[in-house]
Amino acid sequence: MTEALLQVEGLRTHFHTFSGTVRAVDGVSFAVGRGEIMGLVGESGGGKSVVGFSLLGLIDPPGRIEGGTIRFDGEDLTAAGEARMRRIRGREIAMVFQDPMTSLNPLHTVGRQMDEVLRLHTDLDAAARRARSVEMLESVGISRAAERLSAYPHQFSGGMRQRVVIAIALLASPRLIVADEPTTALDVTIQSQILKLMRRQIRERGASMILITHDLAVVAEMADHITVLYCGKVVERGPADTVLRRPAHPYTRGLIDSIPNPALRKERLNQIPGMVPDIRNLPVGCNFRDRCPRATALCAEVEPALQDRGSGQWAACHHPLDAAP
Amino acid sequence: MLGYTLKRLLQMIVVLGAVSVIVFLMMSFTGDPVFMVVPIDATEAEIAQARRILGLDRSMPEQYAIFLKGMLQGDFGRSYVFREPALDLILERLPATLEIVVVAMLMSAVVAIPLGVYAGANPGRTESRAIMTGSLVGISLPSFWVGMMLIFLFAVKWNVFPSSGRGDTVEVMGTRWSIFTADGWHHIILPSLTLSLGTMAILLRITRAGMMEVTRQDYMKFARAKGVSRRGVLYGHGLRNALIPVVTIFGLQLGDLIAFATITETIFAWPGLGKLLIDSIYRADRPVIVVYLMLVATIFVVINFLVDILYTWIDPRIRVK
Ligand SMILES: Nc1ncnc2c1ncn2[C@@H]1O[C@H](COP(=O)(O)OP(=O)(O)O)[C@@H](O)[C@H]1O
Numbered sequence: 207m208t209e210a211l212l213q214v215e216g217l218r219t220h221f222h223t224f225s226g227t228v229r230a231v232d233g234v235s236f237a238v239g240r241g242e243i244m245g246l247v248g249e250s251g252g253g254k255s256v257v258g259f260s261l262l263g264l265i266d267p268p269g270r271i272e273g274g275t276i277r278f279d280g281e282d283l284t285a286a287g288e289a290r291m292r293r294i295r296g297r298e299i300a301m302v303f304q305d306p307m308t309s310l311n312p313l314h315t316v317g318r319q320m321d322e323v324l325r326l327h328t329d330l331d332a333a334a335r336r337a338r339s340v341e342m343l344e345s346v347g348i349s350r351a352a353e354r355l356s357a358y359p360h361q362f363s364g365g366m367r368q369r370v371v372i373a374i375a376l377l378a379s380p381r382l383i384v385a386d387e388p389t390t391a392l393d394v395t396i397q398s399q400i401l402k403l404m405r406r407q408i409r410e411r412g413a414s415m416i417l418i419t420h421d422l423a424v425v426a427e428m429a430d431h432i433t434v435l436y437c438g439k440v441v442e443r444g445p446a447d448t449v450l451r452r453p454a455h456p457y458t459r460g461l462i463d464s465i466p467n468p469a470l471r472k473e474r475l476n477q478i479p480g481m482v483p484d485i486r487n488l489p490v491g492c493n494f495r496d497r498c499p500r501a502t503a504l505c506a507e508v509e510p511a512l513q514d515r516g517s518g519q520w521a522a523c524h525h526p527l528d529a530a531p
Numbered sequence: 532m533l534g535y536t537l538k539r540l541l542q543m544i545v546v547l548g549a550v551s552v553i554v555f556l557m558m559s560f561t562g563d564p565v566f567m568v569v570p571i572d573a574t575e576a577e578i579a580q581a582r583r584i585l586g587l588d589r590s591m592p593e594q595y596a597i598f599l600k601g602m603l604q605g606d607f608g609r610s611y612v613f614r615e616p617a618l619d620l621i622l623e624r625l626p627a628t629l630e631i632v633v634v635a636m637l638m639s640a641v642v643a644i645p646l647g648v649y650a651g652a653n654p655g656r657t658e659s660r661a662i663m664t665g666s667l668v669g670i671s672l673p674s675f676w677v678g679m680m681l682i683f684l685f686a687v688k689w690n691v692f693p694s695s696g697r698g699d700t701v702e703v704m705g706t707r708w709s710i711f712t713a714d715g716w717h718h719i720i721l722p723s724l725t726l727s728l729g730t731m732a733i734l735l736r737i738t739r740a741g742m743m744e745v746t747r748q749d750y751m752k753f754a755r756a757k758g759v760s761r762r763g764v765l766y767g768h769g770l771r772n773a774l775i776p777v778v779t780i781f782g783l784q785l786g787d788l789i790a791f792a793t794i795t796e797t798i799f800a801w802p803g804l805g806k807l808l809i810d811s812i813y814r815a816d817r818p819v820i821v822v823y824l825m826l827v828a829t830i831f832v833v834i835n836f837l838v839d840i841l842y843t844w845i846d847p848r849i850r851v852k
């Protein structure tokens with residue numbers, strides 16, 4: 207088996223705030239294969255974005271990567287200096303943010319914001335950079351691309367802006383795209399267009415993608431593998447089909463049950479009861495136990511470790527779903 | 532753009548017209564200027580004649596019409612004291628004031644903006660706290676005290692800069708400037724520094740506040756995710772987004788310094804507008820005061836216009852209407 211493009215081991219990213227240490231990401235491991243789309247899911251506050259920013263070395267104080275390794279094509283990025291990371295950002299790993307209304311600089315033309323990437327990461331001359339930008343805008347479905355280069359972000363609709371953001375992310379042909387809730391801020395009708403566009407672009411270029419979302423329906427449509435995050439820890443991961451069809455962790459089950467999609471919904475639509483615990487003050491044992499229908503005394507005492515469930519599926523639960531409670 | 536400029540020009544004319552009315556009224560209610568021109572022992576007949584010559588025997592609207600007509604022709608009357616056209620007196624002094632003010636504003640911007648960007652981008656650091664404390668000191672110190680301290684240190688104690696006067700001047704475009712001679716620069720430094728401190732502190736704080744807001748924005752992180760350096764992100768993406776309030780304050784301070792450089796000019800015996808104004812007020816030299824007020828109003832109106840143009844240049848979302 208060839209080595210995965212990205213191999214994250216025991217990643218710990220903490221924020222040292224006045225009100226205590228936030229263990230936003232606490233011992234997270236996962237891998238992303240070449241040409242693969244990995245869905246990173248979980249409720250808001252679970253640490254998904256922090257994982258994404260950690261990969262790019264964009265954790266600012268009071269945050270810090272406290273431990274673990276991020277092996278990208280064999281190189282440990284947690285040990286790379288800022289100069290090295292600058293050459294990785296945009297060129298090797300690119301990012302797409304949640305809100306296209308705010309991720310573009312309102313004062314620079316779209317052309318300038320695209321050109322910036324090519325200036326940083328290629329040796330192309332001005333004419334070639336322009337040609338490349340036009341080509342890229344066209345390939346993400348923006349018409350009259352040459353004209354649009356001199357337009358400002360506010361002259362585009364939300365969906366169009368996200369296309370621009372995707373075009374910027376793809377410009378320097380990165381091998382990994384981290385898309386952090388790329389469709390959450392968009393209208394439902396536009397969401398699926400953008401997702402299809404992203405999938406096609408990723409597949410055509412043979413790139414890999416980490417698709418961060420709180421919406422399992424999106425992951426079901428897009429991902430090859432799934433990693434479920436809860437309170438900064440991986441509670442389940444495995445091939446998308448397996449995890450969606452036979453979830454082992456009650457939390458994953460809960461997420462699936464709250465998808466408003468008849469094709470995937472097993473019972474009636476229901477939200478997971480209770481609230482995410484305060485991440486500064488996590489309970490002993492399993493973090494999910496207060497919201498879990500299967501919790502026992504054991505769950506309050508011992509934190510479950512990730513266990514191999516066969517066929518690539520792993521879950522951190524004392525009472526996994528396909529076993530007797 | 533042309534339509535906008537014309538509209539603004541019209542607006543400026545209306546504002547200046549209003550100012551002229553206010554100035555005229557103010558002048559009419561502050562004593563009888565006839566006593567400034569007649570000798571102390573003048574007879575009733577002489578006073579009446581002077582009154583007629585000055586046009587003071589006419590009705591107020593008539594007087595205003597005369598005042599306005601003269602003004603439009605660049606005739607503000609002669610200074611009662613110097614017996615020269617008041618406008619010439621003011622224009623002769625204006626370059627001296629402009630010199631120290633422009634240098635002061637440049638000093639402020641060059642120091643305040645980088646420090647403000649630094650403090651705004653690194654709010655927790657000790658260096659940033661030191662910068663902010665320093666700026667508070669800059670705001671709180673009165674300029675007369677700063678001026679005197681600078682004279683004491685640099686002129687008296689260390690003897691590196693002169694304490695008064697303009698130094699050598701050369702004639703450029705019909706007026707005399709110190710800014711084009713080495714000796715002139717030598718004289719400009721201390722008064723400009725004195726003028727600049729307050730503005731420096733204000734600009735610094737405004738820049739910092741803007742940058743603190745801007746560094747939280749997604750596009751800053753997105754720019755970094757593209758591989759832009761930290762410095763490139765701060766100056767290439769951040770600063771311009773924080774610039775609108777900075778430019779606003781810059782414009783206001785510029786007008787303010789031109790209008791009220793008086794104290795500093797007095798301390799450094801700098802022969803600018805401020806000194807002339809003080810002298811004219813003491814001697815109730817009405818024409819000079821009128822020119823001064825109209826000039827200051829014009830400068831404010833013009834700066835305001837330029838600042839509005841700058842807005843649209845900084846932020847394409849701001850449309851000229
Ligand atoms: N700059 C920060 N300072 C302090 N806490 C932070 C910071 N950024 C994120 N966190 C915390 O880390 C946790 C995970 O956040 P995040 O990764 O944004 O969640 P998600 O993307 O899954 O919604 C949250 O509890 C959040 O409060």
Ligand SMILES: [Mg+2]
Pocket residue numbers: 251254255256386387
């Ligand atoms: Mg997030």
